[in-house]
Structures are given as structure tokens and as C-alpha cells.
Amino acid sequence: MTTITLDAVGKSFGDNRALTDISLQFPAGSFTALLGPSGCGKTTLLRLIAGFEQPSTGVVRFDGNVMADGVRMVPPEERNLGIVFQSYALWPHMDVAANVAYPLKGRGFKRDEIERRTAEALAVVSLRGYEHRSVDALSGGQRQRVALARCLVTGTKIILLDEPLANLDVHLRAAMLDVFADTHERTGATIVFVTHDQSEALALADTIVVLDGGRVQQIGTPEEIYAEPANAMVAGFVGRGSLVAASHGFPVRGLPVPNGKVLVRPHAVHLAENGLPASAERVRYTGASYETTLRLANGDTLFADLPRQLAIGEHVHLTVDDAWSVPA
Template sequence: MHGLELIGVTKRFGTGAAAVADVSLSVERGAFLALLGPSGCGKTTLLRLVAGLERPCAGRIAIAGNVVADGARFVEPEERGLGMVFQSYALWPHMSVAENVAFGLRVRRLPAEKRRRRVADALAMVGLSDYAARKPAQLSGGQRQRVALARCLALEPPVVLLDEPLANLDAHLRETMQQEFRRLHRESGATFVAVTHDQSEAMALADTVAVMHEGRLVQVDAPRALYRSPASAMVARFVGRGALVPVEVLGPSEEGRRTIRLAGETLAVRGVAPAGAGLLCLRPEDLALVGEGEGVPAQVRESVYRGGFFEITLAIAGLPEAPVVLTAPEAAEPGRAVGLAVRDGWVLAAEGGA
């Protein structure tokens, strides 16, 4: 049984373009899904539809096998049995940590002894047992985030919705909380669905990432597959620090690879693009500097020290509008002619092509 299932879900506000357009998605029970995309792509609206905070104009939503929204039925948010962690934490400032965690349980009229046990277990799970009597104002940002998560987990929901849960934390706390979210996901056994615009966060947290663009799902895949084999130019640009370089696809080569021509050089790379105009996605780790006259001819544009390595920007011969970036232990002088060794890459059809 799926933890969450959406079939043809659409949401419009007014007469404009759909904020969510014909989205179909199945999330296995116990999975961790990240909804990833730029601002305005529809990911938060989709989360609100699942939560019951918005009504779909079309389509069906089912949670743990129970239909909560379709053309004939709409289950109110408080009746869906979901847990939700908001970006703002949404803690009651006048309540203690324990009272905040117990709030949803009181609303559900859980008996006092069960409520006390659930609160204690949830606080222990997030490492805040010693903070039960404190008020939110006495906690750090990371601790407040843990309280919000404990309040959610105390309800023992089948699905936990996370709305940009780490956006308000500094870089160090975000990394720490990523570890906590992964641990709590494993221990709770719940289905987690997180909305984020941060690709590194999505990759670190989720076992499946769904990329959205203009209200539609454009690729749903495991993080590694999404990074190594983007389905479109939009995904290739948005995920990772890659560059898209125009190439000519000559046809298939051995082992399912494609033969391409780049700046006069013939290469074999991964991909499924048909013969004709293509776009080659190059990641920094796939590239290396070699001597002039070797590899693909290029010129150094910029060399910036990033702490332990240099980030070098190159312009490939004949393609000044498509710079590529690689990392190297030593700097390279701007203007210097070099060779570019392409160890790997992924070619897809040019935009507007087949």
C-alpha cells in the first residue's frame, strides 16, 4: 500500500495558469520524498493540497490507502491524521515544551496517561527530555525545530509533511538537523514528504526526489540518478553545479553510450539523445585540466580559491557563452590556453528537439 498517492491532481487560483497541473505521484509507505524546485513551481501548493489546506480542482489524493480528496469527497485537515512541521515552527510561546508537544494529543482527546507517555517518548526521540519545562523563547532555533518535530511525531502520523523545515537555521545547524531528520525517519517508520528549494538538502534527506517546474513534475528519481542522468535541460541546470554545452550527437556507440562532437573533438558519453543537436551536461568532478593540444581546446577565464581547492572557469573553443567549471588543487592563470579532459558526461536532446 502506498503511503501517499496523487492521481491527476490540479489546482488553479483564478483564471491563470494552474499552480499544480495534472500531478500523479505514488510514494511508498515509509519512504522519504523531497519536492524540489524553484520558487513559484507549485511545490508548496502541492504540499498544502496533501495537507487539506487547499482543495484540488481535479484529481484524487489518497493517504495510507484512504481517499481524502476527489470529485465527491474532501476530508478536512484535522481529520487526515497527518503530521506537519512548518518553516516557522508554529509553537505556542506561552506553553512549555511538553505542553506544545501535547497540544495535538489534547485536541484528539487522548487519555492523560497515554498523552504523558507519548510526550515523553517524542521528547526522548528528539533528545529534549531535559527541556520539557522550558518555554520556546528559552530554546535555540535548532531546539525549537526539534520541539515542532516532536509535536508532530507524538501524533504517530502515517505521513509527515515538512515545509522548508531547515530554512531558518544556519549552515551548521542545517547539517545537524539533516542527520536528525534521517534518523527520526528511520525510527518512526512514517512516510516523510519535504518541500525544499535547496537541492543539497533534498539530496541529503530523501531517498526519492521529485523536481517540479511550472506546476508539473518533470522528473521523479533517486538522488544519484537525478544528478547523473537529468531528464531535461531544466533539471540539468537546477540540480548540481553542472554546465550545459551544445554538441552534435553523431549516434550510439558501445555500451549504450552516445558519440558526440565537441569543439572538433569526438567523445563517447552517457545519454539517450538521438542524432542531431544535443546538450552535454558536465559536472565539475567529470572534468580535468590537461596540457594545451590535448583533450578539448579551452581557455581559462577565472580561477578562484575555495578553501582546499581552486574553482576554475573555462571557455571551450567556439563556445564562449557556455562556460564550464572544474576544481583543481592549483590555480590556473586567466587567459591561458589549456586542454579539457572529459571523463564523463550526460547528453540529452537540445531544447525543442526530439
């Protein structure tokens, strides 16, 4: 297991500043999601950890050993890490076993050792029995698992995943979330998982780092990020919800902010006999509930998951049982 530490890391491409003053620790055995909108610097951060990019400023360390700073640079192949990219980059002319065993080639392993490690890696991703299948004859999720097995085969202590589920349909994504969770449990590797999908981040990670504009916006557990977002960017990016004026009179957690807004999650809004007057503007059936857009008297919009279907324009009363004061 390996602890990854970034100390005041910055990265510029010419005049374009991709990352600014990133100080993060990924403890040994942790599972961290890097979450943020397109272009916020997620891939660049992963490539800095992997050694495909050199930091413009600051230091990258593994277990306290300098991997890169402005002067030194340990190449990727000497960092003992495994990477799975969005495009799995498998060898189409090789079978599953040959793809998985590929990183062991030329490293002086005996044949039975290669077979043992390959079998172990395939077992982690539930692909025993597929050894001699051509990768062309696999589904997207199976290919994804081959790519993951290939990154496990060397006994790597760090696994870097860059949007590995982006090409998969919703069912495969759910199944792969379980595979990643199992892999983490079985290998104890330090995992850094890049995604712009907040539900993946919330489901998988023990820590979420939210990035925007090349800067860290918040570091926290999924629960903290969801329930106590550090600013309006995080509140807007993670989970559904509405930012409304603080003056509606419902209970608010967190420090009151002058002229600040409060975040209300859809599940905290309830229909009531007495309460805040509102009218229904839009209703969308989701199967589990009706996603309803409500307009409050002061013009604020409130999203709610309601158990019954309101008519458009219907006047109702609401209670809100939880809200969080969001610093600007």
C-alpha cells in the same frame, strides 16, 4: 505507514494554474523531496496532501481511500498527519513539553499516557531534559526540533515538511538533516519534504520529484536526478554543471539528441597534457578546490573543480571523463 497517491491532480486559483496533471505515488515509509524553484507549486502540492486545499481535478488517496476529489474532501484533522512549516508556529507562552503535548489535548488521553508520548517524541529529536524550558529560551534548531516532536506525538504516519530548514544557519541545517534521517528511521513514517535547496534533497530523500511551472519534470533517486537529468531544466537546477555542445569528442552517456547539449559536472573535468584547449576565465577558491570557469574554443563555458589555481587567461588542455546527453 501510509501510501499517498495523487492521480492526475490539478489545482487552479482562479485563472492561475498552480499544478497541472500531477500523478505521483509516495510509497508507505518513503522519504520524498519535492524540489523546484520559487512558485513552481511545492507548497500547493503539500497543502493538497494535507487537506488545506481541494484539488480542482484529479484524486488524492491515502492507502487507496479517497481523501479528496472534485467533490469530496476529508479535513486535515481527520488525515492523521503531522506538518512542520517554515515558521514553526510554537506557542511562546508554553514550555517545551506543553507545546509537544498540545495535539493530544482534548483527545481523552490519560495524564501518564500524555507524559509517556511526549517523552518519546522528545527522545526522537534529542530534547529529553528540555521539558520545562520556555520555547523563547531555545535556539532556532531546538525550536525546529520541538515543532518536529509536536508533529510526531500523535503517532502520525505521514509527516509533511515545508522548507523546515530555511531559517537555520548552515551548521544547524546539517545537524537537522541528521535529525530528519533519524526520525524517518525510527518512525517509519511516509515523509514528504519540500525544499528549493537541492543539496538538502540529495542528502535526505530516497526519491526526488522535480517540479517546474506546476508540472513534474522528473521523478527519480538522488543519483538518477543528478547523473541522468531528464531535461535541461533539471540539469540546470540540480547540481552544478555546464551544458555544452555535443561535438567536443568526449565520452557521452545517454541517447544522442539532434542538436542536443551534453551536461558536464565539474568533477568530470581534468587538466591534461593533451586534450581540449581552453582558457581560464574566473577562479574561486572554495577550500576543497578551485571552482574554475573555462572557455572552450567554440565559445562554450565549462565549470571545473580543479586542484590547482590557474591564472586568469591561462591556456590549458582538458579531458572530460563523463558527460550526459540532455534531451531538450
